[in-house]
Amino acid sequence: MSLIVENLSKSFNNQPVIKNYHLTIDENEIVALVGRSGTGKTTFLRLINNLELADQGTIQMNDDSLVKDGAYVGKVGQRNYQNRMGMVFQNYELFPNLSVLENLLEAPLAQKLGSKEELKDRAMELLNSMEIVDKIDAMPSTLSGGQAQRVAIARAMMLSPDILCFDEPTSALDEESAKNIGKLIQTIAQQGTGILIVTHDNTFAKKYSTRIIASEDFL
């Protein structure tokens, strides 16, 4: 399963940020997107997560398009695309009023991806593999940054995405937690998910990615 971006363009107030950009991310790949501040990294992440509208181009996951030659597909098609795409936000965006387990179950239950028991088993399995199963009933506010990050990753993995995006995954972490997240990302990639990491952390990018791309190439 691959993410395919072709001829992608985006301007704000007639100021191009991304112009005729091409990128493919295949399964098992860990692509790190690095570059100076203000060169479009967040914009790119928002475009491929359908949080921002493209002016031109194609964004698709194998045959499931989000936008083809500048034309957005219908709602069902957009949902099909989005179901294959996962995102771990910089501030994790956990639901503060829900426990760790409830955070993991919310979306897959709403999407009817399985019974509550089946989904709970999957959640336990993921939390176990991330060595955070003891926090299953904890509220997000009681977690450390590294723990909250792992819960956010587990929540994204509940939907079995083909591509998983990370926005600055190490910005709030100490060295040890960053190392653990790097290894966790490698394990997820080995299991078949393609990874895109936006980061300012060049050491992390070099150590854990299989390919580095630069946002200076967006224009």
Ligand SMILES: Nc1ncnc2c1ncn2[C@@H]1O[C@H](COP(=O)(O)OP(=O)(O)OP(=O)(O)O)[C@@H](O)[C@H]1O
């Ligand atoms: N909603 C918006 N309206 C107008 N301009 C925007 C908007 N979003 C982003 N921009 C502009 O697009 C350019 C790219 O911004 P973006 O946030 O994508 O860069 P970035 O590489 O992620 O930066 P940083 O590393 O600082 O997070 C900037 O010039 C920014 O001002």
